[in-house]
Amino acid sequence: MPPKSSWGVLFAYLGYKKSDINTSFDYFIKGGNMRRSSLFSCALVLMIAMLCILGCNDPLNGDLTSVQPSNVYTVTQLISESRSAKKTDGQEVIAVKGTVHEVNTVNGRNTILLKGDMADEAFVICDMNTNQSTTAPSVKRGDSVLIKGLLKGILKDVIMLNCVVVKTE
Amino acid sequence: MVRIIAVFLIAFLNFSDTDTDTDGKVIARQGKVSFFSHTSVEDIKAENNQVLSVIDLKKKEIAVSMLMNAFIFEKALMREHFNESYIESDIYPKAVFEGEIIDFDPVAKGEQTRMVKGLFTMHGVSKELEIKIRIVNDVSGYVVSGTFETLVKDYNINIPPLLAGNIAKSISIDFRFEYEPYED
Structure with missing residues (x-):
């Protein structure tokens, strides 16, 4: 049985009050209306399944290989649109094509920096998905690539997470 | 002839020693x-690897900016709670720190431990912070790192009573920045 506090969290999601929880546990422990307790069990199992789906299998938290990008941008387009605050969703999967400026492993993360033809030095920083550990290092400075990832926003550079290389030229 | 060689050597040594323009x-x-965050119920950790920081070596000022939705969590549900319920990253997308590095010597090679004093803004709340930082200046450039503790309640972050046991009152924050020369 999970710790009581985990049950507390679960019941909070279910929208139950503490008194409801105690009453429901009484059904299990002391015996009561079997039909009601069965319904309660079914709801509980469904809720756990939903939480698992949300918590463990969120496609935007993992591999984006099979996720279709909502749009394809050039590096310059993406930087320009992000600066004009047109892109602030934080959960949009997009693809960007550009020239590789740098491939590095700063902070132990495979990262590809794409450059555009902006006057100032701004890049698209692609933090690669862990499944790209062999693909990312094979990409070289100067390569033309198409990379798909989760658009997070812009500081000086545009930031994309969970990136996967779609095409290299 | 000896003078010419000496001038040449001095010029060469000075040139090779200056990796970064210390006025830039x-x-x-x-x-x-x-x-x-550590509690008896669970440990929560997250990292953001695309934090932007600029140091003005002449003014000895440091600025840090990060996207709050770019933190990576172990579980998607933790990220969702962090962004939607606690930090509200759609309303407050960035956290920013601007401060001064006290007694910083940009020319000195090796390690310096200094205090940085400045204003940290997160979740719409600004707070004066004083943090001890370690600065290493070697051939690869400046590396700044440190750790500090902060209280969740200081930043107006509301945690539902049922989840209060899952989140520590005091959060430990680590940072590390590797700098390279920058032209505006």
């Missing part, structure tokens, strides 16, 4: 900020 600015585009 340096930038870290892929700074790392991570936080850790």
Whole structure:
């Protein structure tokens, strides 16, 4: 049985009050209306399944290989649109094509920096998905690539997470 | 002839020793900020590997900016709670720190431990912070790192009573920035 506090969290999601929880546990422990307790069990199992789906299998938290990008941008387009605050969703999967400026492993993360033809030095920083550990290092400075990832926003550079290389030229 | 060689050697040594213009600015585009919350119920940790920081070496000022939705969590549900319920990253997308590095000597090679004093803004709340930092200046450039603790309640972050046991009152924050020369 999970710790009581985990049950507390679960019941909070279910929208139950503490008194409801105690009453429901009484059904299990002391015996009561079997039909009601069965319904309660079914709801509980469904809720756990939903939480698992949300918590463990969120496609935007993992591999984006099979996720279709909502749009394809050039590096310059993406930087320009992000600066004009047109892109602030934080959960949009997009693809960007550009020239590789740098491939590095700063902070132990495979990262590809794409450059555009902006006057100032701004890049698209692609933090690669862990499944790209062999693909990312094979990409070289100067390569033309198409990379798909989760658009997070812009500081000086545009930031994309969970990136996967779609095409290299 | 000896004088010419001496002048040449001095000029060469000075040139090779100066990796960064100490009157200029340096930038870290892929700074790392991570936080850790420990309670008896669960440990929560997350890291952001695309934190931006610029140091003005002449003014001895440092600026840090990060996207709050770019933190990576172990579980998607933790990220969702962090962004939607606690930090509200759609309303407050960035956390920013601007401060001064006290007694910083940009020319000195090796390690310096200094205090940085400045204003940290997160979740719409600004707070004066004084943090001890370690600065290493070697051939690869400046590296700044440190750790500090912060209280969740200081930043107007509301945690539902049922989840209060899952999140520590005091959060430990680690940071590390590797800088390279920067032209505006």
